[in-house]
Amino acid sequence: xxxxxxxxxxxxxxxxxxxxxxxxxxxxxxxxxxxxxxxxxxxxxxxxxxxxxxxxxxxxxxxxxxxxxxxxxxxxxxxxxxxxxxxxxxxxxxxxxxxxxxxxxxxxxxxxxxxxxxxxxxxxxxxxxxxxxxxxxxxxxxxxxxxxxxxxxxxxxxxxxxxxxxxxxxxxxxxxxxxxxxxxxxxxxxxxxx
Amino acid sequence: xxxxxxxxxxxxxxxxxxxxxxxxxxxxxxxxxxxxxxxxxxxxxxxxxxxxxxxxxxxxxxxxxxxxxxxxxxxxxxxxxxxxxxxxxxxxxxxxxxxxxxxxxxxxxxxxxxxxxxxxxxxxxxxxxxxxxxxxxxxxxxxxxxxxxxxxxxxxxx
Ligand SMILES: [Zn+2]
Numbered sequence: 058x059x060x061x062x063x064x065x066x067x068x069x070x071x072x073x074x075x076x077x078x079x080x081x082x083x084x085x086x087x088x089x090x091x092x093x094x095x096x097x098x099x100x101x102x103x104x105x106x107x108x109x110x111x112x113x114x115x116x117x118x119x120x121x122x123x124x125x126x127x128x129x130x131x132x133x134x135x136x137x138x139x140x141x142x143x144x145x146x147x148x149x150x151x152x153x154x155x156x157x158x159x160x161x162x163x164x165x166x167x168x169x170x171x172x173x174x175x176x177x178x179x180x181x182x183x184x185x186x187x188x189x190x191x192x193x194x195x196x197x198x199x200x201x202x203x204x205x206x207x208x209x210x211x212x213x214x215x216x217x218x219x220x221x222x223x224x225x226x227x228x229x230x231x232x233x234x235x236x237x238x239x240x241x242x243x244x245x246x247x248x249x250x251x
Numbered sequence: 252x253x254x255x256x257x258x259x260x261x262x263x264x265x266x267x268x269x270x271x272x273x274x275x276x277x278x279x280x281x282x283x284x285x286x287x288x289x290x291x292x293x294x295x296x297x298x299x300x301x302x303x304x305x306x307x308x309x310x311x312x313x314x315x316x317x318x319x320x321x322x323x324x325x326x327x328x329x330x331x332x333x334x335x336x337x338x339x340x341x342x343x344x345x346x347x348x349x350x351x352x353x354x355x356x357x358x359x360x361x362x363x364x365x366x367x368x369x370x371x372x373x374x375x376x377x378x379x380x381x382x383x384x385x386x387x388x389x390x391x392x393x394x395x396x397x398x399x400x401x402x403x404x405x406x407x408x409x
Contacts, residue, residue, distance in 0.1 A: 065393075066389040066392070066393055067374075067389075069367050069368075069374075069392050069396070070367065070373055070374050072368075073367055073368060073371045073372075073373075074371070075371065075372065075373030075374075075376075076373070100400070101396075104368065104399065105367070105368035107348070107349045107368075108269075108349065108364070108365065108368035108369040109369070110265065110369075187282075219279060219282070244286060
């Protein structure tokens with residue numbers, strides 16, 4: 058008889074059907090004769106069924122996927138590694154976040170699920186540009202770059218170093234173009250309104 | 252590139268949703284992961300590894316972000332007693348219950364559970380995504396399982 062502990066560790070992947078052939082037959086045989094492991098299989102089948110997603114979410118994801126595909130379809134062919142369209146990332150983020158936000162609102166509020174996207178927001182009519190700097194950029198350089206032209210920094214740096222800057226309407230393209238010429242800046246895109 | 256997004260954006264969102272459990276952070280992470288994907292996509296040839304590559308990027312960025320925020324202590328804090336509910340529970344109550352179990356796990360353990368039970372990856376694939384030895388995957392699952400089991404039976408619902 059094979060080692061019970063070793064077998065037991067494999068049960069999660071016995072349940073999801075991804076063991077190789079020899080592991081699979083090992084488990085088949087062991088589970089037949091070991092009550093404890095058989096109960097573990099039954100428990101894990103129940104638990105793993107909780108990880109599935111409902112139809113509403115799948116449909117929502119599909120619509121997000123179609124929208125993402127349309128946007129990416131419209132891109133010019135770049136081919137080269139490192140190239141990226143100017144606006145694709147925020148667009149895709151918006152779609153993905155819409156899916157996540159819908160998921161969040163569909164789930165009853167709960168303590169441990171710390172959704173802060175619903176905090177009372179400041180309504181900003183001006184375009185918002187997201188900016189990320191190289192790590193080497195000094196605080197002084199960052200401040201000067203962001204505030205040039207009387208822009209307002211709304212928030213930042215976030216965990217990932219993103220600053221959000223409100224820009225005078227109609228001037229965001231020029232602002233982004235200026236940022237892109239700045240060697241300290243690694244990311245500058247207009248935020249899509251949701 | 253188009254196919255990459257079609258295929259992987261929803262999966263990325265789902266993975267981060269379960270593993271990170273913080274809507275604001277998810278938004279930043281998706282942005283960051285996709286930026287990395289754009290910058291490096293040209294280097295990827297083998298279709299079979301694209302999915303694991305993207306999820307691996309997401310996992311590492313999530314781990315870094317959470318470590319930087321030192322949020323571990325709040326993520327594993329006490330979870331309130333679940334409400335009793337009937338057998339014909341709706342999906343969203345089930346999702347809430349699942350999150351009550353998941354929140355007791357570390358991010359590393361949640362990632363293993365999500366990749367196994369939602370994504371259906373084998374343990375060698377999960378080891379590749381997380382960049383750890385296969386034995387680490389098994390150990391994480393073992394402890395994740397034990398923690399969830401305890402949480403489950405402590406409410407007389409095992
Ligand atoms: Zn056994």
